[in-house]
Amino acid sequence: MKNLIQTGLNRRHFLQASAATGVAASLAGGKSAMAAPKKGGVMRMGKAHGQTSDSLDPGHSENGFTIALLFGIHGYLTEVGTDGSLQPGLAESWEASADATSWTFKLRKGVTYHSGKSFGADDVIASINHHRGEASTSAAKPIVASVVEMTADDPHTVTFKLDGGNADFPFVLSDYHLSICPVKDGKLDWQSGDGCGPYKLREFNPGVAAYFDRADNYWKPDAAYFDAIEMLALVDLNARTTALVSGEVDAIDRLDLKTVGLLARKPGINVHSVAGTQHFTFAMSCKTAPYDDVNVRLALKYGLNRQELVDKILFGYGAVGNDHPIGQGQRYFNKDLPQREYDPDKAKFHLKKAGLETLKVDLSAADAAFGGAVDAAVLFQNSAKECGIDLTPVREPNDGYWADVWMKKPFTAVYWSGRPVEDQMFATAYKTGVDWNDTFWSNARFDELLVQARAELNEDTRRAMYYEMQEILHNDGGVIVPMFASYVFATADKVVHGDFGSNWDLDGERWMERWSFA
Amino acid sequence: MLSLIVQRLLIGVVTVFAVSLIIFICTQWLPGDAAEIRLGQSATEANKAALRAELGLDKPLAVQYMNWATNFLQGDLGKSLAGDRSISESIGDRYQSTVTVSVLTAAIGIPLSLFLGIMAAMFPSTLYDRILTFVSVSLVAVPDFFTATLMVLIFVFAWDAVFGFQLANVVVIGNTQDMGVFELVGHYALPIATLCFVIASQVIRMTRAAVLNVMSSPYIEMAILKGVPRKRIILRHALLNAIGPIVNVIALNLAYLVSGVVVIEVYFAYNGLATFMVQGVQQRDFILVQSIGMLFCATYVILMLIADIASIVSNPRLRHPK
Numbered sequence: 001m002k003n004l005i006q007t008g009l010n011r012r013h014f015l016q017a018s019a020a021t022g023v024a025a026s027l028a029g030g031k032s033a034m035a036a037p038k039k040g041g042v043m044r045m046g047k048a049h050g051q052t053s054d055s056l057d058p059g060h061s062e063n064g065f066t067i068a069l070l071f072g073i074h075g076y077l078t079e080v081g082t083d084g085s086l087q088p089g090l091a092e093s094w095e096a097s098a099d100a101t102s103w104t105f106k107l108r109k110g111v112t113y114h115s116g117k118s119f120g121a122d123d124v125i126a127s128i129n130h131h132r133g134e135a136s137t138s139a140a141k142p143i144v145a146s147v148v149e150m151t152a153d154d155p156h157t158v159t160f161k162l163d164g165g166n167a168d169f170p171f172v173l174s175d176y177h178l179s180i181c182p183v184k185d186g187k188l189d190w191q192s193g194d195g196c197g198p199y200k201l202r203e204f205n206p207g208v209a210a211y212f213d214r215a216d217n218y219w220k221p222d223a224a225y226f227d228a229i230e231m232l233a234l235v236d237l238n239a240r241t242t243a244l245v246s247g248e249v250d251a252i253d254r255l256d257l258k259t260v261g262l263l264a265r266k267p268g269i270n271v272h273s274v275a276g277t278q279h280f281t282f283a284m285s286c287k288t289a290p291y292d293d294v295n296v297r298l299a300l301k302y303g304l305n306r307q308e309l310v311d312k313i314l315f316g317y318g319a320v321g322n323d324h325p326i327g328q329g330q331r332y333f334n335k336d337l338p339q340r341e342y343d344p345d346k347a348k349f350h351l352k353k354a355g356l357e358t359l360k361v362d363l364s365a366a367d368a369a370f371g372g373a374v375d376a377a378v379l380f381q382n383s384a385k386e387c388g389i390d391l392t393p394v395r396e397p398n399d400g401y402w403a404d405v406w407m408k409k410p411f412t413a414v415y416w417s418g419r420p421v422e423d424q425m426f427a428t429a430y431k432t433g434v435d436w437n438d439t440f441w442s443n444a445r446f447d448e449l450l451v452q453a454r455a456e457l458n459e460d461t462r463r464a465m466y467y468e469m470q471e472i473l474h475n476d477g478g479v480i481v482p483m484f485a486s487y488v489f490a491t492a493d494k495v496v497h498g499d500f501g502s503n504w505d506l507d508g509e510r511w512m513e514r515w516s517f518a
Numbered sequence: 519m520l521s522l523i524v525q526r527l528l529i530g531v532v533t534v535f536a537v538s539l540i541i542f543i544c545t546q547w548l549p550g551d552a553a554e555i556r557l558g559q560s561a562t563e564a565n566k567a568a569l570r571a572e573l574g575l576d577k578p579l580a581v582q583y584m585n586w587a588t589n590f591l592q593g594d595l596g597k598s599l600a601g602d603r604s605i606s607e608s609i610g611d612r613y614q615s616t617v618t619v620s621v622l623t624a625a626i627g628i629p630l631s632l633f634l635g636i637m638a639a640m641f642p643s644t645l646y647d648r649i650l651t652f653v654s655v656s657l658v659a660v661p662d663f664f665t666a667t668l669m670v671l672i673f674v675f676a677w678d679a680v681f682g683f684q685l686a687n688v689v690v691i692g693n694t695q696d697m698g699v700f701e702l703v704g705h706y707a708l709p710i711a712t713l714c715f716v717i718a719s720q721v722i723r724m725t726r727a728a729v730l731n732v733m734s735s736p737y738i739e740m741a742i743l744k745g746v747p748r749k750r751i752i753l754r755h756a757l758l759n760a761i762g763p764i765v766n767v768i769a770l771n772l773a774y775l776v777s778g779v780v781v782i783e784v785y786f787a788y789n790g791l792a793t794f795m796v797q798g799v800q801q802r803d804f805i806l807v808q809s810i811g812m813l814f815c816a817t818y819v820i821l822m823l824i825a826d827i828a829s830i831v832s833n834p835r836l837r838h839p840k
Binding site for chain 1: 549550555556564565568569572598600603608611670674675678684687688689784785786787789794797798801803806
């Protein structure tokens with residue numbers, strides 16, 4: 001039996017589709033952002049990223065500049081919508097075998113690249129193969145490692161065989177690395193920047209700027225409103241902010257949280273904050289005393305005032321964490337798990353249970369871990385004092401923090417950009433023995449659930465499993481997750497947008513095709 | 519004279535290669551390598567090994583250096599370790615904006631500051647001299663990003679508030695290929711203005727001091743006693759003898775304009791060589807760092823050579839080394 005996953009219209013698509021025909025004008029009403037977007041204008045974006053080493057190779061993309069660039073010029077089999085749900089992209093629909101080890105994708109017909117070449121199954125196979133194999137230098141190698149075989153059943157159907165069940169496989173294919181590039185003369189051509197995305201690349205000067213023109217043959221009917229786009233690498237915070245204030249760009253990302261209040265007061269500028277998956281953690285090594293005792297871990301978890309950290313380190317632009325890495329906006333966020341609060345009595349109780357009167361620990365932090373990590377450690381020190389815990393913040397050098405401190409010292413501050421797919425996040429950092437299990441935590445039940453949930457196609461059963469996994473981490477894990485940082489960016493008044501996607505900064509980095517001018 | 523120039527050039531070549539060796543050794547000392555930085559935190563060991571082999575980073579250090587040096591001597595700057603572009607291509611763009619800004623700054627700033635400095639020497643201890651001294655000492659003392667901020671506040675925000683439009687671009691990015699000289703000055707107005715202030719303060723002070731120093735020598739006293747007008751004394755008699763130190767300061771400032779304006783480049787977000795060099799170091803791209811290092815070093819060698827020749831021409835006594 002095959003389980004058909006049908007991806008239908010959601011609200012946004014309905015509005016977009018009907019807006020064009022004029023039907024939605026009366027339905028959408030009120031909210032100006034939802035009115036029929038106008039075509040035209042040159043969008044100028046100031047990005048906090050962009051370096052000379054940036055390349056068009058999808059496998060080497062790793063920053064906000066190249067992510068937006070790839071989403072702009074390339075098509076993807078699947079896409080993450082603004083509501084976090086999976087939307088069809090170059091694949092119109094997909095089906096899984098009952099054990100989720102084999103996935104068949106029906107490709108959209110009649111799609112052409114900017115160069116005029118038509119899109120087909122060969123392109124998909126070559127594009128994914130770019131990240132596979134021994135010689136691949138792609139950063140996406142681990143995420144497609146489970147693909148055993150790809151076959152083109154016909155020019156518009158591709159079947160993926162996986163080495164184990166993975167109900168999230170279509171979600172994996174929405175990853176920004178997995179852009180679909182054309183095959184030219186039997187070889188994958190990512191070098192030319194030809195793609196079937198909403199915008200044609202006119203000029204790319206790594207670390208400086210990229211210029212785009214709207215692609216007239218884009219398959220999505222109601223997207224890509226700007227005539228052209230200039231994306232500038234304005235890495236310096238001050239230059240970026242001044243450029244927006246003086247009207248030289250229309251939007252910027254990564255605002256200075258210390259002065260964002262002043263920026264928001266400025267007429268003509270709108271500041272947006274979107275809760276995302278990015279989170280900051282304190283990782284305790286469960287193989288090192290005293291953190292091998294779950295009561296010590298719990299004492300430390302209760303000894304931290306999370307709201308204070310959100311207020312003072314993130315200036316309110318974030319949300320408290322609940323000692324697991326799943327954000328509030330994600331599909332399987334455990335809503336039933338009570339929020340852990342600062343509680344000196346409970347902390348003392350767990351200390352006593354561990355057979356300790358007082359506890360002395362060192363917390364290694366550096367601003368390389370996350371901006372304000374050292375200050376956060378000092379706040380932790382103060383709140384832990386009440387609980388009989390003598391926590392000493394140790395300021396480590398920024399240079400080499402990830403090589404010499406993280407996963408080397410037993411208690412460290414860490415930054416995670418998070419993953420839109422729960423399975424990826426758990427498998428990357430919490431499964432027994434994986435490379436980045438920075439807490440050296442191991443839980444048999446958790447590992448078992450991870451494999452089961454991955455292959456489970458029933459939504460409710462799956463949700464129950466992920467809920468349980470979050471609970472196990474919350475109570476037993478070696479990680480303290482005090483806060484989730486929001487994406488904070490600003491747009492000029494004339495920029496029109498809908499609800500923001502939260503899987504990446506700047507509307508899921510799909511602002512090019514989603515936004516327009518008033 | 520000719521033998522002197524040839525001798526200087528030969529020393530220059532030796533200097534350039536010594537510098538290249540030092541840069542190479544220093545970049546090797548830095549933790550991490552280009553493959554590690556390029557692939558980021560998410561890389562596996564296998565990823566890194568593959569990229570290292572591709573970039574030739576797995577070869578012994580001496581081989582890496584010799585490869586670079588032979589290619590360099592043949593005029594092939596090689597390919598960046600951090601990206602996929604050729605070095606000469608990516609340096610080309612940057613070189614253009616750096617040269618544009620420095621040439622325009624020098625063309626405007628240096629004649630102006632020479633004039634102001636000579637005027638100060640002509641009327642020492644007057645109100646004009648005092649104001650000029652006060653302003654130039656202040657400008658030497660404040661960091662360049664502060665001067666840059668002042669420029670933005672005055673010419674962009676204050677100007678906008680008073681006249682209703684902005685006099686200059688805050689972010690200097692964009693295609694400059696088809697621009698004429700005046701358009702270029704407008705485009706780069708703020709960085710040029712800032713850099714003019716930075717170099718003018720030094721050149722003004724040096725010119726004033728050098729001219730006044732010569733003014734106290736006996737032969738000037740003689741000229742004064744003869745009744746030569748003060749203007750003629752300064753322009754004909756004093757200035758020629760003062761040119762040596764002035765030209766040296768100008769040469770150093772020009773070299774600074776090419777290689778040392780990282781802060782200004784970052785502040786106004788235009789892409790010059792200095793920022794590129796810093797990025798190269800961050801990415802452990804020793805091929806790039808070395809190529810730019812050579813360029814900076816050559817700039818210094820040539821400018822200092824010109825300064826020496828200028829002092830020798832203006833001062834015949836230097837033509838006969840003891």
